Amino acid sequence: MSIDLILFLILAVVAVATALGMLLSKNAVYSALFLVLNFAAIAVFYLLLGAPFIAISQVTVYAGAIMVLFLFVIMLLGAETLAPSKVLRGQGWAAFGLAVVLVAETVYLLVSRHAAVGVIARPDAFLNTMDSLREIGKALFIQYLLPFEVTSILLLVAMVGAIVLTRREKGG
Amino acid sequence: MVDISYYILLSAVLFTIGAVGVLVRRNPLIIFMSVELMLNAANLAFVSFASMHGSLDGQIFVFFVMTVAAAEVAVGLALIVQIFKSRHSINVDEMNSLKG
Secondary structure (H helix, E strand, C coil): CCHHHHHHHHHHHHHHHHHHHHHHCCCHHHHHHHHHHHHHHHHHHHHHCCCHHHHHHHHHHHHHHHHHHHHHHHHHHCCCCCCCCCCCCCHHHHHHHHHHHHHHHHHHHHHHCHHHCCEECCHHHCCCHHHHHHHHHHHHHHHCHHHHHHHHHHHHHHHHHHHHHHCCCCCC | CEEHHHHHHHHHHHHHHHHHHHHHCCCHHHHHHHHHHHHHHHHHHHHHHHHHHCCCHHHHHHHHHHHHHHHHHHHHHHHHHHHHHHHCCCCHHHCCCCCC
16 A cells, blocks of 8 residues: 555545535534635645645635635624524435435446546656646646636626625615 | 546545535535535546646646636625625525515
């Protein structure tokens, strides 16, 4: 058993356990903190896969910005816990059954097409960190320049939308 | 050397947990978090395939997915705050009218 596989298994257990914790916590603040831990575990996966830029973006954007926004809104609304209300009966069991079906389908696809999938080489075999950053910069600003600029417009629209939605009406 | 099917299996499990969260939980904030978990599972699959092929395009896609997720969360949380202001409750079962 190689060291990569041991690392993978430990991180996979952490990721699945924190995802389940997010799903099952009664308190929304605990859910958010579990999700932060899950994002951190996935960031380490990105490092293992030889994607340092994505790993750092994951930590700053997801675990940093997005989850802080979530925690801020949870505490602002005081929505840590909601009174349970059951409108649809048996919905939980139906969701659980459909989830089992989804996982079973994926496993079947993986098993039936195992020849088509490959093995991940050691990431540093083809790129070290600086080279990887340089190549991402080149791809982002040459090949994907238009999507990159459209993204900036999208962020501007989202910012204006959030401000307009939460603005307080002056003078009724 | 880790077989890529392990990564895809992990990604599928995380995606399924996120989907169950969207279906089962009644707090819109936790539903949003579950959507983020599903996006992350897809990102993990993107990066592992990119790593298998030795190409960077998958990582660029993940970058764009993160940007869109940030925009979605900003607007979605603003909507939730507005709904809370007008109805004093954010249970999704009680959001059954378009006009507040």
